[in-house]
Amino acid sequence: MTIWYEVLRPINQVSKLLQSEDMCIDTCVMNMNDLIIHLNKYREEGFEAALNTATSIALDMGLEPGFPKKRLTRRKKYFDEDNEEDDEDKSPEDSFKCFYFNVVMDAALMSLQTRFDQMKEFQRIFGFLFSSRNLKSLVHDKLKECCEILADALQDGDKEDVDRDDLFQELKMLQNVLPDDKDTVIQILDFVKIMGCYPNTTIAYRILLTVPVTVATAERSFSKLKILKNYLRSTMSQERLNGLAILSIEHNVLEKLDYDAIVDDFAS
Structure with missing residues (x-):
């Protein structure tokens, strides 16, 4: 939670600035650059601070701070693989940093940089x-x-x-x-x-x-496949599932079809 707080707090502050009526694009790009620099710095230096904050909160709540130890697993090695087991020798803290902290920070930074490339190009021109x-x-x-x-x-x-x-x-x-x-x-x-x-x-x-400038991306809020699977509640072949998905998505075209002609064609 301490990691998410440090990530979302500056993002929320910049988001409120971007929604103000008097915000201009050059100020917007400047704030976004500052935000990306801040998150890059937090990615490099923020893990220890987040770990100390979480430890302090746990102690205040009367909890024992620490990461649960995972059972050591041995993966079968092939003849051409190195015998070193770097991943297996990682401490719980290092594993958490590698597989959670860095992943979260990389996803946040990539999302910001991707969404605001168009705005940066607009600023470069105008x-x-x-x-x-x-x-x-x-x-x-x-x-x-x-x-x-x-x-x-x-x-x-x-x-x-x-x-x-x-x-x-x-x-x-x-x-x-x-x-x-x-x-x-x-x-x-x-x-x-x-x-x-x-x-x-x-x-x-x-x-x-x-010139229209947007940082929004179109995201589907539902899945036709999920709707079909929940409704039919049965296993089916991939070909039939693809056909049903197309019929559901293109329902406007489906409504204009002559069912009698389709039945006659199928019967013949």
Whole structure:
């Protein structure tokens, strides 16, 4: 429980920040990077602290701290295998760390990194446009590089949504005239539309505001196979089970079939 508390507590804090109305993507990515760094550090250094905390809690509750000892098993060795038995010689603490603690931490880190890859890519392309602070902090060489990356991302064959050279010139001008209080994407877009002399910048910000970015993944909340097995309560061949599963999943198509024609075809 102490391990789960240390894992879920920072995740819950970042989750609440991500759900706030004024959260912007650059802050989101920064918080996610900090969270991943924290969990990586906890994976390397947190086991001993978790073990000490759990031991202290057990003593306060009047319990004897310790891991139950497993019966030593001997696996049959083949002639080409090493005689060393590293896995069997592990202490209960080492086994718990290897087969539980490291597995939990690796699963959490992999899930975070996989889900937020798209957001990191979005920040790489549009990050310099997220706020006036980001835009004004760029020197001309870095701004030119960012414009090239954005133009490449918005290019389809020979067609480009923005002209990279014109965009660079417009953003250089915008760095000097953009007020500091225009710190959100929508505020900057409203400003450049009022000015009326930044066509490529307007297009870039409009695309930025309409690109869907999500970290959600589609997960099935039920299993057709489980429903069929529970309903029929009998053993059956794999072929029949596959057929029933397809009929259950594609029930909309099934409702449109002519049963009389199917029966006649089967009878013939």
